[in-house]
Amino acid sequence: xxxxxxxxxxxxxxxxxxxxxxxxxxxxxxxxxxxxxxxxxxxxxxxxxxxxxxxxxxxxxxxxxxxxxxxxxxxxxxxxxxxxxxxxxxxxxxxxxxxxxxxxxxxxxxxxxxxxxxxxxxxxxxxxxxxxxxxxxxxxxxxxxxxxxxxxxxxxxxxxxxxxxxxxxxxxxxxxxxxxxxxxxxxxxxxxxxxxxxxxxxxxxxxxxxxxxxxxxxxxxxxxxxxxxxxxxxxxxxxxxxxxxxxxxxxxxxxxxxxxxxxxxxxxxxxxxxxxxxxxxxxxxxxxxxxxxxxxxxxxxxxxxxxxxxxx
Numbered sequence: 313x314x315x316x317x318x319x320x321x322x323x324x325x326x327x328x329x330x331x332x333x334x335x336x337x338x339x340x341x342x343x344x345x346x347x348x349x350x351x352x353x354x355x356x357x358x359x360x361x362x363x364x365x366x367x368x369x370x371x372x373x374x375x376x377x378x379x380x381x382x383x384x385x386x387x388x389x390x391x392x393x394x395x396x397x398x399x400x401x402x403x404x405x406x407x408x409x410x411x412x413x414x415x416x417x418x419x420x421x422x423x424x425x426x427x428x429x430x431x432x433x434x435x436x437x438x439x440x441x442x443x444x445x446x447x448x449x450x451x452x453x454x455x456x457x458x459x460x461x462x463x464x465x466x467x468x469x470x471x472x473x474x475x476x477x478x479x480x481x482x483x484x485x486x487x488x489x490x491x492x493x494x495x496x497x498x499x500x501x502x503x504x505x506x507x508x509x510x511x512x513x514x515x516x517x518x519x520x521x522x523x524x525x526x527x528x529x530x531x532x533x534x535x536x537x538x539x540x541x542x543x544x545x546x547x548x549x550x551x552x553x554x555x556x557x558x559x560x561x562x563x564x565x566x567x568x569x570x571x572x573x574x575x576x577x578x579x580x581x582x583x584x585x586x587x588x589x590x591x592x593x594x595x596x597x598x599x600x601x602x603x604x605x606x607x608x609x610x611x612x613x614x615x616x617x618x619x620x621x622x623x624x
Contacts, residue, residue, distance in 0.1 A: 332427035336456035479570035
């Protein structure tokens with residue numbers, strides 16, 4: 313089974329036996345089935361220790377393998393029940409860390425989906441594997457935060473953050489291609505900070521707001537032509553990107569953001585807004601790269617449950 317627009321690339325989902333990883337894999341399977349690309353489920357085993365004296369038995373490695381095989385089998389069985397047409401490959405790999413293995417696999421993937429629980433030393437804790445993938449993967453990375461609730465794309469909109477940069481325009485394009493696949497709307501959100509109104513007059517604010525509205529319109533103009541069937545709502549408001557995006561994520565199925573913003577430092581590190589969303593967004597978050605390939609086009613009407621809902 314090959315994809316229409318990805319050169320036969322696959323979607324990869326990390327599986328570790330946790331409920332959140334299983335939910336991420338189920339979501340990835342629904343997307344893979346819609347895009348007509350294979351799904352690769354990957355479980356990572358720890359490397360065997362190196363002994364400089366007399367070798368000792370390494371029973372833990374085999375125990376890890378048994379648990380990993382069971383996790384892969386369970387996830388694959390659930391997915392086949394939900395997506396009978398999906399082409400699934402189960403792979404057990406060995407590496408220093410799950411992130412090292414998945415980063416290598418990501419170089420030939422259309423997207424990597426990874427589950428990350430919110431449990432941790434601080435509220436909104438993101439595990440190290442998800443964070444490293446978001447920082448360094450060559451393809452888009454979707455971080456799934458919920459172990460419960462709908463694990464398939466639904467009718468809720470896709471939110472995308474826009475700042476006028478090249479990477480944010482790539483994120484808009486990816487969001488629109490995803491939305492087209494599932495016949496859902498896109499909400500493009502752009503925020504600005506300008507001169508505060510003086511006294512009772514707002515005349516100093518209007519020119520800034522008008523200019524920022526033009527910037528947003530220009531950022532989505534190409535997608536309106538490329539994806540004419542996708543409804544794109546433009547939202548321009550004064551404030552911080554994090555606050556504006558979080559407010560809309562509570563009634564969204566997916567948030568799409570660029571891997572970095574307009575700052576020079578952002579080209580080496582994950583942008584502050586993107587990283588903030590990974591930690592705090594209540595819905596899954598997709599991190600896009602400058603050379604992100606949009607989702608494959610589809611020809612058949614999408615099959616999406618009409619009663620899928622997420623509680624705000």
